[in-house]
Amino acid sequence: MSGLTPRGCEIHTERMALGLRSAIGSDVGRRRTANEDSGAAGDRLLVVADGMGGHAHGELASTLTVAAMLELDERLPQDLTQVDLLGELASAVDEASERLAEHARKEPDTQGMGTTVVALVFDGARLALAHVGDSRIYLCRGGELRQLTRDHTMVQQLVDEGQITPEEALVHPRRSVLMRALSTEHPVEADLEFLEPQPGDRYLLCSDGVTAVLPDKAIEDLMAAPTGPEVVVEQLITLANQGGGPDNITCIVADVVDAGEAQAQGVRVVGAASELA
Template sequence: MGLLTIGAFAKASRLSPKALRLYDELGLLVPARVDPVTGYRLYAPAQLERARLVAWLRRLGMPLARIRHVCALDAGPAAEEIRAFWAQVEADTAARRELAAFLLTHLSWKEPAMPLGIRYAALSETGLVREHNQDTAYAGDRLLAVADGYGRQGATASAAAVDALKRLETDGIPAGGLLNVLQDAMEEAERAVRGVGQAGSPGGSPAGDAGTTLTAMLWTGSQLALVHIGDSRAYLLRDGGLFRITHDHTLVQSMVDEGRLTPAEAASHPERSLLVRALGEGADTTADLRLHDARRADRYLLCSDGLSAVVPDDEIRRVLSGGGAPEQTVRAFVALANGSGGPDNVSCVVADVVEVPG
């Protein structure tokens, strides 16, 4: 078979002539020959496979620069690159889904018939192995927070992140402004953590000296707004069922999401604590936002991985369901973590949603 005109090649490859001209200009799909007199582009039949790959990758929404990279790879590495791209697309879609859910819940909110409030307690201890406690746990009338610091200035970083959110205890929230308030508070927390790292590094240059996870909930009177980054966790006990309402931002969790690891394999993976999102220099600082309508008798747990990594979910559910006051419950969780060897700092916050007498 001889060379194909651009029209014939466009039909065979399912790419428009306009797209083919663009891909030629970008060096992505160069014609086999250009007629020196007419300037017509002519393509070899052997180029159809590459052209069809380009067409399919464009349908996936892959940027042209990345398509060029994929087309330069052998089949195996190209497949891995496509898998990685699609995992990122799904992660981005999930993040937008969470944001959409947040906005829908926020905009459709209605005043509850019975005023609600929270009763709470927080506790943070070093554990049995670590020399220092880099966690911070806080519980107040409106703010619940757990942060797990890392690096040489980890303790200061976790405290700075939580302190940056404490203004939410007293600041009013303008109508329709909850999302903006939370974004502003997280940006302030990020700046505070970076400031800690820069102050603790020689010459003020950041060197990974400070970083932290942050999982916090803001009580609005009938709802709890969640902000989350890292691998600290938030759980909800409702009607006897335990629900984890955060998603770990770790390397192994991303591998589970991509189907490359099972949850059981992730639990014992040597890099299970490697974060892909956190507050700190050089990290992806994109936080998850969610909004939860509170119900009477709901019970929330926020904890660092010093608890969740060593205490299984069924034990967490058992303790939360035990009926003890928040103060008793946080002590029970710390005792459980230490009873499992206490390999890490352990911090937790427990909050009960209760009716407030009128």
């Protein structure tokens, strides 16, 4: 009878209800005069966008993209269990791309602007992930850091093809050249996947103002420390600036907790999106 369920008995396996506790921050850095990054963090949406294009166009691109993601969050129902979250995220990325193209049609001087985007949407049990560009999402679980996204860059492609090593990629003169980004030119396909969070997990979403300066080991040490998300965000920004702050710095740190430990934090918007709203 081993492995059989007695007649009349039912076995229910339910996932533990989980919540997020997050912090977000953005800084212009040491060498830039304006912040082209945008970010937003809510109770179920986390998003970072790193704009490019100069002359305030990068600021506009990241702002339009974060706005599209916030509108996605607003229109989604409270109960997400029956929602095609990956489909909804893909639609939001398409909408952001169309907004960039439409703005460029109306304002030709903004032609060529673009932005990266990384986003997570939480349904209480799973995280839906969307990624375009070289902004990143990391997971710290059990004190070990793992990069969940793969950069859409020329050097990453060279690494994948075995033409250069990961170490050579770190100092390659074209390491910032993107192969995929939201732009005014054409729609782009986002990488999409579901993540299975566990209590105690810690996620990091960040622009390359963090990762171009700080090695993974330094990020891991901060993420694994027994400090709150607010402290980790502050430390990441401080260390990136101490390392020269060559670019805008935006990051979100989110802890996965039991639903009973999570508290409503509301939506917090940083960077260009907060300044141009």
